[in-house]
Amino acid sequence: MCGIVGYIGNKNTKEILLSGLKELEYRGYDSAGIAVLQNDNFQSYKAIGKLVNLEEKTKNFITDNFAIGIGHTRWATHGKPTELNAHPHTGESSYVVHNGIIENYAKLKKELIADGVRFLSQTDTEVIVHQFEKNLKSTSTAFDAFSKTIKKLEGTYAILLVTKSEKESIFFAKHGSPMLVGTNSENEKYFASSDAPLIGQCNDVNYFEDGDYGYVNIDELTIFDINGEKKEPIFTKLSQNKLSAQKDGFRFFMEKEIYEQGDVIADTLMGRLNDKEIIFDELDDSLFDGINEIKLCACGTSYHSALSATYLFERYAKIKTSVEIASEFRYRKPIMSKDTLFVVISQSGETADTLETLKMAKKVGLKTLVICNVDNSSMVRLADTCILTRAGVEKGVASTKAFATQVTIFWMMSLYIAQRRDSLGTKEISRQISLIRAIPTSVKVKDSLHERIKRLSKRYLHGHGFFFIGRDIFFPLALEGALKLKEISYLHAEGYPSGEMKHGPIALADPELFTIALLPQHLLYEKSKSNVEELSARDSTICAISALEFDKADDFIKISSHQDYMLEFFEMMVVVQLLSLEISVRLGNDVDMPRNLAKSVTVE
Numbered sequence: 347m348c349g350i351v352g353y354i355g356n357k358n359t360k361e362i363l364l365s366g367l368k369e370l371e372y373r374g375y376d377s378a379g380i381a382v383l384q385n386d387n388f389q390s391y392k393a394i395g396k397l398v399n400l401e402e403k404t405k406n407f408i409t410d411n412f413a414i415g416i417g418h419t420r421w422a423t424h425g426k427p428t429e430l431n432a433h434p435h436t437g438e439s440s441y442v443v444h445n446g447i448i449e450n451y452a453k454l455k456k457e458l459i460a461d462g463v464r465f466l467s468q469t470d471t472e473v474i475v476h477q478f479e480k481n482l483k484s485t486s487t488a489f490d491a492f493s494k495t496i497k498k499l500e501g502t503y504a505i506l507l508v509t510k511s512e513k514e515s516i517f518f519a520k521h522g523s524p525m526l527v528g529t530n531s532e533n534e535k536y537f538a539s540s541d542a543p544l545i546g547q548c549n550d551v552n553y554f555e556d557g558d559y560g561y562v563n564i565d566e567l568t569i570f571d572i573n574g575e576k577k578e579p580i581f582t583k584l585s586q587n588k589l590s591a592q593k594d595g596f597r598f599f600m601e602k603e604i605y606e607q608g609d610v611i612a613d614t615l616m617g618r619l620n621d622k623e624i625i626f627d628e629l630d631d632s633l634f635d636g637i638n639e640i641k642l643c644a645c646g647t648s649y650h651s652a653l654s655a656t657y658l659f660e661r662y663a664k665i666k667t668s669v670e671i672a673s674e675f676r677y678r679k680p681i682m683s684k685d686t687l688f689v690v691i692s693q694s695g696e697t698a699d700t701l702e703t704l705k706m707a708k709k710v711g712l713k714t715l716v717i718c719n720v721d722n723s724s725m726v727r728l729a730d731t732c733i734l735t736r737a738g739v740e741k742g743v744a745s746t747k748a749f750a751t752q753v754t755i756f757w758m759m760s761l762y763i764a765q766r767r768d769s770l771g772t773k774e775i776s777r778q779i780s781l782i783r784a785i786p787t788s789v790k791v792k793d794s795l796h797e798r799i800k801r802l803s804k805r806y807l808h809g810h811g812f813f814f815i816g817r818d819i820f821f822p823l824a825l826e827g828a829l830k831l832k833e834i835s836y837l838h839a840e841g842y843p844s845g846e847m848k849h850g851p852i853a854l855a856d857p858e859l860f861t862i863a864l865l866p867q868h869l870l871y872e873k874s875k876s877n878v879e880e881l882s883a884r885d886s887t888i889c890a891i892s893a894l895e896f897d898k899a900d901d902f903i904k905i906s907s908h909q910d911y912m913l914e915f916f917e918m919m920v921v922v923q924l925l926s927l928e929i930s931v932r933l934g935n936d937v938d939m940p941r942n943l944a945k946s947v948t949v950e
Contacts, residue, residue: 348433348445349375349419350525352506352516352537354564359384359409363417366536366543368397369592375419376427376722380404381434381441383508384413390441392432412564414516416506416537418443421738422721425468435467437475440509444471445539446502446523447616454498470617474499478507488512489561492519493570496559501616504554506537512561519559522612526553527567528584535562542592544584552579598937600742600834604923607750608786613736614751615758615786619779622772624762628733633713634766637687639666643675643703644691647745647829648717651752652691653822654915658756662770662778663763672699676706688712693740693748695723704728717755719748733759742938744833746923749826750916754785757912781910788906788913789920795903796924802889802901803928809858809887812839814922815847816864817874823915824864827922834930834940844877855884862925863899864918865892869911891921 349370353362363380378400379392389407393399397419409415418433425431434441448454451470454477459465463476477498481491488511496505502522508515518525518537528536528548536544544551557572571577596602618625640659642652652669659667670680672690676699682688688707692700695718704725707714716729719737726732735751761778764770770778806812812831814824825841832839842851844863855861863878865871875896882888882898890899893907893914903925905917930937 348421348539349543350443350445350504350506350537350539351417351543352415352443352518353534354414354514354516354562355532355534356412357534359413359415360404360407361409362536362547363415364397364401364404366538367400367417367419369542369545370419370538370540371397375421376720377422377429377432378417378419379432379434379443380415380417381436381443381508382407382409382413382415383441383510383513384409384411386510386513388436388439388441388510390434390436392429392434394427394429394432412514414508414514416441416443416508416516422734427722431467431469433471435469435472435475437479439511440475440479440507442471442475442478442505442507444474445504445525446521447613448473448499448503449501449617450499451501451617470501474505475507478509482509482511488515489517492517492561493559493574502612504539515561515563517559517561518554520554521556522609524553526551527562527579528552529567529581533564535564535567537562540592540594541584548584550581551584552581597931598742598927599740600744600746600937601927603740603742603746604920604927605791606738607747607789607920610737610747610751611754611789612786613738614754615782616736618758619782621779622776623765624758624775624779626733626759626762628731629715629762630731633715633731634687634763636685637665637713638685639668639683640687640689641682642667642669642689642691643672643700644669645672645697645699647749647826648691648693648697648700648752650822650826650829651749651756652689653825654753654819655756655760657819657822658760659763662760663767664769665763665767670703672697672703676702682707682710682712684711686712687715689715689717690725690729691717691752692723692725693719693735693737693745695720695725701725701728717752719751743940743943744830744926744937746830750789750919753915753919754782757782781912784909784913785916788908788916791920791924795905795921798903799921799924800928802903803925803932805901806860806889806925806929807932809860810838811854812837812860812862813847813851813854813881813886814839814841814862814864815844815874815877816841817844817870817877819911819915820864820866820869820874820918823919823922824862826919827862827864827926830923830926831929833943834926834935834937835933836935836941837929844874847877848880852880852884855881855886857885857887859886861886861888862922863888863890863892863896865890865894865896866911866914866918867893867907868909868914891918
């Protein structure tokens, strides 16, 4: 996810900005840039790739005495990772950096182009600086122009803007994306999107709330709330532990990533749906012309998300869909027909086996699509088109938010295809869209739920194995739950379709076999319940996850009541992730870096 830094003071502004960006590298990025205003002159530098490239570009740039500056690390969402698309973005006399997504950027951009504005980038961010400079022509102060600009924006944002019209100020606004400001005894002001860049520079910080906006200069920090009322900053002492700051107070990166799934799913949805339809600007209307089948290919967690997609595509889009394990598919001389859309799924876009299957599909002339989290990765460059999941960087080796955003994309994609094939009515598509909007809420971790799982976890540290069981789309979730447990606890676990237990595996049932049963209220509940009762009758230890009480369970994790099975799916996903996490913690394992595993598997 993108990172922001800002500084006002008399020290070496360039070095402070670069140092701050270095502390944000853990968030992931594909380009970086800075802009410094000193003595009425702007200097701006941008580079793709790692910060070392930006450092090389700025090695002859020296700042001393008073200056103001802003910096940014970008994770591409709108537009490729190029220097033109990197932040800061410029107008005639202003620069801006921005985290988040401006949902109504297309409308604003159209209006600005009609006014004669020339855009340099493909980003949504650039509309902010041009809208500001347009407003500057009709307002009495730069801050009035900035306030007017913020009121026009829809979406999520953390914004820093500097302008020659106000040479000693940084304007800021925050809505949905994190940002804070810090001060020190030398009266310097530092901005950042997380604590880490401010450690060692500041002692006191103010965390902005959604709707806050204002300005900072060397003498004052002025904040207005969402209603335009002036408010006092609330300063707190800053922790001096950088690793802890990167984890935002969580014990592990994996835990942090579980908790931020609501935010990244919200980013995944941005600009891709309205009340009546799913919108994928990335996809050409002709992509599905002549397509009668979809073949999905992936490994590991991405394979489980792809398996989930087969249920959604066939149920809603009414299109034949199959899923393949990439390491098997590439060696079995498969039959590949031209009426097939070949879809590969990978968090990194570099997974070796999956990349090879994509090359196979390209070689025989199939249309290809990649679902990926990293723009400009090998798969993104090779495929005909791509949909980015916008999950941000995952530092925990065991994937969590990548899976969540992939399944979100597949749910939307099933409706997108349904629209084009007329396989669902407009009323049902609208209903499904309203459900999709509720995903971020369904994955929000409640303190009571997490505490319940922490207490339960101490009962599941031994035994001879786990069965995660579920029916329909909850079978892929059972596979994913078992994989999470294996990856970080080193305990044996398997995912099974509930109805398959009596075809052999039930022979293992005894008190030392732990069954994690996924029992959605709105999908095959009675049938799944019957399968669990068969295990219970044979003394298997049952942990049921459901919105409905289940008296045959030894342990019960209650989820919220939802309108639809897919929202149950997402909340149960959080439960199995947290259960694996807490079991691993109790066993004393390295949660973020489990043994024998790598984050990106770039070899066979």
